[in-house]
Amino acid sequence: MQSDGIFKPLLITFCLALVGYGLMFGCDRHLRSRKGAWELTFASSNEGEPVLTVDQPYYGISKVRMVFKGESFSGPTKRLRFDGPGVSLPFGKPIFFDTTYLPGSITLDLFGHQVEVLPRTLILNFEERSWVEGELIELRPEESLASKATLETPQP
Numbered sequence: 001m002q003s004d005g006i007f008k009p010l011l012i013t014f015c016l017a018l019v020g021y022g023l024m025f026g027c028d029r030h031l032r033s034r035k036g037a038w039e040l041t042f043a044s045s046n047e048g049e050p051v052l053t054v055d056q057p058y059y060g061i062s063k064v065r066m067v068f069k070g071e072s073f074s075g076p077t078k079r080l081r082f083d084g085p086g087v088s089l090p091f092g093k094p095i096f097f098d099t100t101y102l103p104g105s106i107t108l109d110l111f112g113h114q115v116e117v118l119p120r121t122l123i124l125n126f127e128e129r130s131w132v133e134g135e136l137i138e139l140r141p142e143e144s145l146a147s148k149a150t151l152e153t154p155q156p
Contacts, residue, residue, distance in 0.1 A: 112144030
């Protein structure tokens with residue numbers, strides 16, 4: 001029996017596995033990023049109120065603006081693309097990011113309001129809203145989750 005006859009089939013098997021892995025990795029990477037990321041613009045209105053603008057070109061979501069009435073923001077306008085971890089926000093704080101398959105979902109706490117952006121819907125303070133291109137949404141302090149919790153807490 002020849003001992004050198006096993007080397008060639010093992011080398012061919014290894015090369016086929018390597019090529020297969022490369023093809024599958026490339027396909028998965030394409031599927032993860034083909035729809036593009038959420039693009040959020042953090043700015044302030046003429047009155048100094050914070051404004052969040054949401055865009056997602058693949059789904060036709062554009063210029064959906066949320067104005068946080070009664071709040072203030074004086075920083076520079078900043079457009080952020082949520083395509084991975086480590087995004088620092090100009091105002092508010094992140095609650096949850098899932099950018100495994102873009103656009104994914106993003107949940108933010110902005111001045112006591114919970115804002116969740118999903119491809120199928122926008123959720124504001126646990127209430128679903130349909131995406132309407134160019135819509136202007138005004139969020140007031142009394143509508144925030146913190147003020148609702150204060151109103152619902154029984155007084156001793």
